[in-house]
Amino acid sequence: MRTTQGFWYVPMMAAVLLMAVPGCSKKAVQSGGDAQSSQQAATQGSASADAGSSGGGVGSNFPDTSLSNRDAGATGGLRGLDTVGGGKSPSEERVTNGAMMAKLDPSQSGRQMDAIRSEQAAADAAGLRDVFFAYDSFAISEEGRQALSRDAEWIKANAGASLKIEGHCDERGTSAYNLVLGEKRAKAVRNYLVELGVSAGRVAVVSYGKERPFCKERDESCYAQNRRGHVVVKTEK
C-alpha cells in the first residue's frame, strides 16, 4: 500500500502542477482574445467564486482552515455563570448573531436553468433517446442498446455536435453513493456509444445522483423513470 501510494504521489503532483500552471496562462490568452467572455468570467467570478482559482486543479489562494491559526479565545467565550450573591448584579454579556451576515446575490440563478432548457430543446429536436436502468444497476439493457444505436446514428450524422450524458438515480440509497452510481451509469452509456463508433471526445458525462429527479412520487413507476442515462445535446463548451 505504502509503495503504491508513493508511486502515485509523484506523477500526480506533477500532473496537478502541469494542470494548474498552463491552465492559468491559457485562460489569460483566451481572455485577451475575447473581451466578451473575459467580462463574463469576471462577473461570474464575483457572483459565485473567486475567479483566481477557477482555472482547474486545486485552489491556491483560499484561506488556511487550520485551527492552530486562530486565536483560541475568539471562538470560545464560555466563561460560565458568574458567582453572584448578596444582592449583586451579574455581569453583562452582549449576545449577537454576527457570524451569519452573508448577503445573497441571486442575479446568476436563472442562467443555469436557461442553459438546461436549451440543451433539452436541442435533444428533443434531435429525437435523442434515454437509457433506463434496473435498481442498483448500471448495466445497459437490450432496450437501452436500441435507444443508443439511434443516438449514435444522430451524432455521426451531425459532425459538429457533442452529447452530454446525465446519470440519474431514484431516491433510494444515500445522496453521496447515488452520485457515484449516477456517474457509473453515465459512463456505461458513453462506453456503449464509443463501442458503436462514436468518438469519446464528443460525449461528456455528468452525474446528478438523486438530486434532479424527473419524477417525484414514491412508487416503482416513478423510480424507474429516475434511474436513467439522460442524453442531451451539449450546447456550450
Next chain:
Amino acid sequence: MRLKTCLLLTCCALVGVIGIIESGATDVFLEATRPDFQKIPVGVIGIQNAGGPEWLGGRLEEVLKSDIRRSLVFTLVDVPGLGFKDVGTVPNPAFKQAAENGASVLVWGKAGLKAGDKDADISMDGFVYDGGSNEVVGGKRYVGSSSVVRLMAHRFADELVFRYTGEPGIARSKIAYVSEQGPARELFVMDYDGYEPRQLTADGFLNLMPRWSPDRRFLVFTAYRNRNTQDIDMIELATGKRWTLVSLGGLNITPALSPDGNFLAFASSYEGNSELYRLDTRTKALQRMTTHASGDLSPSWAPSGRELAFASDRSGGPQIFLMSADGSNIRRLTFDGDYNAAPAWSPRGNWIAYVCRTPKKEYKLCLITPDGQKKVQLTAGPGVDDSPSWSPDGRHLVFSSTADGKSQIYMINADGKDLERITFTGVHNSAPAWSPAS
C-alpha cells in the same frame, strides 16, 4: 487520566496492536458521558416578563426548557407552587419544597426592555440556585436586539451545561443543510432546533453536502459550477465570500475537513473512478489516498484525526471501511447486509453512524463501534434515511428522512430515543451537517 491514556496508547503502539485506539478527545469530557451518569434534575421556575413585549418571557422560557431537555445532561422537574413573587423572598420556604420534589438545581430569570441602547434593546437576567438553598450560586445578564432573543436562552442553557459538566453545550450549535428552491438546491444554515433558517447560496443549480470547518467559520461543499463539472467550494458564513478549493474535473464530492482543519479529504473521479484524496489546506498539496478500480467516497475523520471511515463498493455493494490518515491500513468494518454507506464518526470517537439497508430493503441509520464489535440499528419504519451527522456533544444525530413523504430533517438521540422532526418549511430538505460547538 490523560497520563494513563497516553501510557496505554504507547503500549498499544509498542506491541503493534492494530485496532481501535481510543480517540484523544474522549478524556476531555467528564462524567456526563458515562453510561451510569444520572441526569441532574432541574426545576425551571420561569422567565418573568419585566416590562418587555408580551411574548418575551414565555418565549425565553420555552426555548430554555427545550434546550435543557435536549441537553440530556438535565431532566426537567415540575416545581409547582413556586411563583415569581416568591423568588426574591429570603429565606424562601418554597425552595425547600422544590428540593423535596427532587430539583437539585433551580433556574429562574427575568426579561425586559433595556433603555438607551439602540443595538441591544432586550435584557434577560438568568439565575441559578442550588436545590434547597436560598442563595443564588450563578447568574448572567444577556443583552441584545429582539432578533437574538432565542439565542439569549440558548446561551443561558449552554452555560448551565458548562457549569454542571464542564462541557460546552449544543444549544448554540448550527445545522447546515440543502434545501430545494424551485428547480435548484441551495445551502442553508439553521439553529440546532430548526429555527432561524438562513439561505447562504443562490446559484440556481446544485450545491450539495455541506460540511463545517472546525472553527465554524466556513462550509465546504460540492458546487456544480456549471452543469458539467462539480467543484469543491468553500464559503465564509460571515461574509458569503467563496473560494474554489478543488476543480479537477469529473465528480468531486463529499468533502470533509480534518478536526485540526489541516486537511480536506474528498472523493474525486478525475483520474477515472471515484477515489479519495486529501488536500493540505496550508501547503495546497494534493495526495491520493486510495487506489482501487471501484468507487471510494464519503470520508469521515475520527476525532483524533488519525483515521478515517469511508464508503467503498470494492466488495460489491457499498460497505464501510477504515484507514489511517495517510491512506494506509485499509480494512473493512461492516459485513452485515449489501448496502452500508455515508459513515459519520462520532466526535467522542466511540461510534460510527451510517446508512444501512435492512433485510426489508429499507434505508435506515445504524451505529457500529470502530472495532466492529457492537452494532445497532437506530431507526426503523418507512422512509429513506440519509446523511447522519453527530451533534458536537456526541449525544444526538441529525439526518434526513422521507418518513413523512418528502425529505425533511430529523434529530434523534444516540440511544434511539426522542425522534424529533426539525424542518417544517420547504418541500425538500436534506444533507444536514451539525456544526462544532462554539
